[in-house]
Amino acid sequence: MEQGSTPQYEPMAEIGEGAYGTVYKARDSLSGKFVALKNVRVQRNEDGLPPSTVREVALLKRLEHFDHPNVVRLFDVCATVRADRETKVTLVFEHVDQDLKTYLExxxxxxxxxxxxxxxxxQLLNGLAFLHSHSVVHRDLKPENILVTSRGQVKLADFGLARIYSCQMALTPVVVTLWYRAPEVLLQATYATPVDMWSTGCIFAEMFRRSLQETFGSEHYLLHQLTSF
Structure with missing residues (x-):
């Protein structure tokens, strides 16, 4: 995609908004297929792209040639320089009908x-096993970051907090959405790939209970229970 323009992709509707950008459903004018556009705006006086965006692109590019059926595909990366001292970076993903949260609702x-x-x-565990076999920790598994196609195919998405893991690397303690945090994250201890397994267990419970907050209570209660042993 030529820098400075994204005419190939025609936004149609906003489908999500997070801390790191807005996601739109769009149509690829060349193929006629639907895609998902994740827009990240960066002030040009900032020192480069947000680390979350760099990590997401780097990780998905690293895994791209494996084309795993349970990991969302990154098709394109576009940069548009705007007149208001701002650069818009657009990540173009395959479009999936809904996330697991919507599917459960x-x-x-x-x-x-x-x-x-x-x-x-x-399917979720297959995708996670693939990530972990390539030393990738997702660190933000939750129903909103797990996509489900109309045919019931699961795809892991949103790698803004993911990291390449090594035994020597110190990882930040403030990761994973509140209700899916592992004990070692709550206690600010060292952690690795098992934090993703804890989050997966919470999601498993939510599939049955339909409400994780009712299942596990507040973070304060959980932390109290963990530290009382």
Missing amino acids: KAPLPGLPAETIKDLMN
């Missing part, structure tokens, strides 16, 4: 059948 009572949960968890 749409499920009729009493909830997902056990066989469906088993299938979703199998």
Whole structure:
């Protein structure tokens, strides 16, 4: 994509907004297919791109040639220099119909059948095993960052907090969304790939309970329970 313009992708609707950018559903004018655009705006007097954006692009580029069925694909990276001393960086991903949070909310009572949960968890663990086998810690697994296609295919997404892990590396203690934090993160201890497994366990419980907060209570209660042993 030529720098300074993104005419190939026509935004159609906003589908999400997070700390690091807004996500839009768009149409690729060349292929006619839908894609997801994640826009990140950077003031030109800032020292480069946000680390989260750099990490996300680098990690997905590193994993791209494996084309794993349970990891979202990054198609393109575009940069547009704007007149207001701002650069807009657009990450172009494959478009997936919904995230796991929406999928769970749409499920009729009493909830997902056990066989469906088993299938979703199998795909989630396959994607996670692939990441961990390449020394990648996701660090922000939650239903909003797990995509589910109309055919029930699971894809891990949003790698803004992910890191390449090594035994010698110190990782920041403030990661993972509140309800999915592992004990070692809550206690600000050293951690590694098992934090993703804890988050996955929380998601597994949520698939059955439909509300993780009701299942586990507040962070303060959980931290009290952990430190009382």
